[in-house]
Amino acid sequence: MTGKLKLLVVDANTDDRVIVQEAVRKAGLGVDLVFAQNGKEGVDKANELKPACIAVLDTILSDMDGFELCRKIKEIDENLKVVIYTGIVDAVDASKARTAGADDFCVKTTDGAPLINALKGLMEP
Amino acid sequence: MALDRMKLNKFKILVVEDNPSDRVLLADLLKKMNEHFEVRSVGSYIDAKAAFEGDAPDLVLLDIYLPDKTGFSFLQEIHKNTFRDIPVILVSSTSDKEDKLKGFEMGAIDFINKPIVAEDMKARVAVQLRLKKIKDDYEWAFQKTNEGIKLLYKELENKNAQLEKLNQIKDDFVNIVSHELRTPLTVIRESISQIVDGLLGDINEKQNKYLNTSLTNIDYLIRIINDLLDISKIEKGKIEIYKEKVDIIDLIEEVVFNFLPQTEKKGLQIKFDVPDQKMYILADKQRIIQVMNNLVANAYKFTQKGYIEISVIDEGSSVKCTVRDTGIGVAPKDLPRLFSKFDQIGRQSGPGMKGTGLGLVIAKEIIERHDGKIHVESVLQEGTKFIFTLPKYNILEEDYLNLIVCLGEQIKKYNSFALIGYKIFGLGQQPQESLTHLTSQIKNHLLGVSDQIVLGKNGVYIILPDTKKEHVNLTAQMICQIIEEKSQGVSLKTLKDLNFHIVNYPQDGRTADELVVKLETNK
Structure with missing residues (x-):
């Protein structure tokens, strides 16, 4: 495994995964993408990828919600960065993200621009 | 537990205390509370102010009595500027209640008494930090939500603009194709x-x-x-309606007559139930014919046996027309969709061709543009009834003959004009004579050569071509004065009521009939 930063995207929606892939490629972030479909897979991959990993989590997953997954990932390594990436803009969700320890909370758009901004913010030393 | 969570949040705490031993004690106690706390301690107002410059703290412990400037002044300074949200706990040996109250009034959030009791101090600091954390979390969530909403809104706006553009392209396309198709088709x-x-x-x-x-x-x-x-x-709201006085009975007879060969061939009877006398509506004749054609064609198409009945009922101020068939009917769930665009529902049994499904949409628009209403009633396998009502033309025509003729001429001549109508009641024994007199008086005072004055039965009408709105209003007022003065001059003391209304061509109506009706129904 190279020392390159990994981006762990946990999202059950294929379209949304494609948007992230395209946005990251276009932005030239220089990160490797790793996808997971559900919470359990997300936890396993986070264990493999730590410590050089940023997790991008959808809020709605088949086995657990994104906030719970966020908590689990922070338990694995509290230095792993987590972005909650959601189609639902809701103050309650944002609040849940914060208490779960998420580092950022951003909305899904068709160009994925908000996610790229969030990732750039987190990648700055 | 609370402290565990705070471990992630490296709180910055500023201690402002001039007494060196207390300062050290406070700083030590804080560091023992949590190794991650960033504690800075200063002894003067100036140093305290400097500590705010770079990086504002999350919590301030402040001694009220500072040497160079009292703690109160510093407190005041924090709370009047952008740092007003930073919690401040006052530290003092004072037991003076007045000072304590003053501190709270100035925004302090808690008070620690000297000599300092470690457990008491820790508990108070922990509470404030926890509150601060909750507040920060909410602010963060609020800000993230706000950003998200703004982004989504922007995306919606962009999509909307794209859709509008597409819609425009579609409109242009339909227009061009339709016009290009129509010409060769007509030739063929x-x-x-x-x-x-x-x-x-x-x-x-x-x-x-x-x-x-x-x-x-x-x-x-x-x-x-x-x-x-x-x-x-x-x-695009561009459908133009030219309303005139139309005999609805005559119009319907004309439409039905054209359908007779077809219906006879299909073995359908046409029943006709209309009043004997003429019945006038103010309408665009061609457009109402279009509506009737549509309704009768629909009835014809979906009726295999039985009859089509067309009836007209006088309802006082309006006319109710019904086209009823004994056809296959429409299911209740499909009824609301009949008048919506491109909703061709599955009524398949008609031997004729499928239409665009637009006829009823157009009919509805036309009827509504005539201030009328249209609706449908239907029972499956029994038949369908389309009912529309239109307002009647209820102006006594002889009162307006001159005016209608004159308006017709003006419409040909000018692109726009204003029509002012004066109703004058109580003109005594010989109202027509008095009105004629008044008319000549007004004529002498009229401003433009192209302005017209028409004598009516109960009043006078002024037509002002190509005149600005404010000038029309001014003229209207002036003429009012003339009428009042002159009618007194000719000893018409019984003048009881004088009122006027203004309508504009072409905004209020495109034909003489329409303008007159508008003027009369303005009241």
């Missing part, structure tokens, strides 16, 4: 008609039959194109 139709009519020599029966089928299909195509054009006009 004309040529075939001439052959069918035998103008180009004899044709045999078989040829005649095939050519007639072609004609039917061409007519159908032309109808679809006209429907599409109408719909794109409706969407």
Whole structure:
């Protein structure tokens, strides 16, 4: 495994995964993408990828919600960065993200621009 | 537990205390609370202020009595600027209640008494930090939500702009295609008609039959194109309605007469139930014919046996027209969709061709543009009833004959004009004579040469071509004064009531009839 930063995207929606892939490629972030479909897979991959990993989590997953997954990932390594990436803009969700320890909370758009901004913010030393 | 969570949040705490031993004690206690706390301690007002410059703290422990400037002043300074949200706990040996109250009034959030009791101090600091964390979390969530909403809003706006552009392209496309199609179709139709009519020599029966089928299909195509054009006009609000006095009975008879050959051939009876006398509406004749054609054609198409009944009922101020058939009917769930665009529902049994499904949408628009209403009632397998009402033309025409003629002339001459109508009551024994007198008086005072004055039965009418709105209003007022003065001059003391109304061509109406009705119903 190279020392390159990994981006762990946990999202059950294929379209949304494609948007992230395209946005990251276009932005030239220089990160490797790793996808997971559900919470359990997300936890396993986070264990493999730590410590050089940023997790991008959808809020709605088949086995657990994104906030719970966020908590689990922070338990694995509290230095792993987590972005909650959601189609639902809701103050309650944002609040849940914060208490779960998420580092950022951003909305899904068709160009994925908000996610790229969030990732750039987190990648700055 | 609370402290565990805070471990992630490296709180910055500022201690402002001039007494060196207390300062050290406070700083030590804080560091023992949590190794991650960033504690800074200063002994003076100036140092405290400097500590805010770079990086504002999350919590301040402040001694009220500082040497160079009292703690109160510093407190005041924090709370009047951008740092007002930073919690401040006062530290003092004072037992003076006044000072404590003053501190709270100035925004301090808690108070620690000297000598410092470690457990007491820790508990108070922990509470404030926890509150601070909750507040920060909410602010963060609020800010993230706000950003998200703004982004989504922007995306919606962009999508909307794209859709509008697409819609425009579609409109242009429909327009161009429709116009381009209509011209050659008309030529084809004309040529075939001439052959069918035998103008180009004899044709045999078989040829005649095939050519007639072609004609039917061409007519159908032309109808679809006209429907599409109408719909794109409706969407843009560009459909123009020229209302005139129309006898609805005569109009309906005309439409029905045209359908007779078809219905006879299909074995359908046409029942006709209308009043004997004429019944006038203010309407665009061609457009109402279009509506009737549509409704009767629908009834014809979906009725295999039985009859089509057309009835007209006088309802006082309006006319109610019904087209009823004994056809296949419409299911209740489909009824609301009948008048919506491109909702061709599955009524398949008609032997005729499928239409665009736009006829009823257009009919509804036309009826509504006439201030009327249209609705449908139907029972499956029993039949369908379309009912529309239109307001009656209820102006006593003889009162307005001169005016209507004059307006007709003005419409031909000018692009716009204002019509002011004066109703004058109580003109004594010989109202017409008095009115004639008044008319000549007003004529002498009228401003422009192109302005017209018309004598009516109970008043006078002024027409001001191409005049600005404010000038129209001014003129209207002036003429009011003239009427009042002059009618007194000719000893018309009984003048009881004088009122006027203004209508504008073409905004308020495009025909003389429409303008008159508008003027009279303005009251």
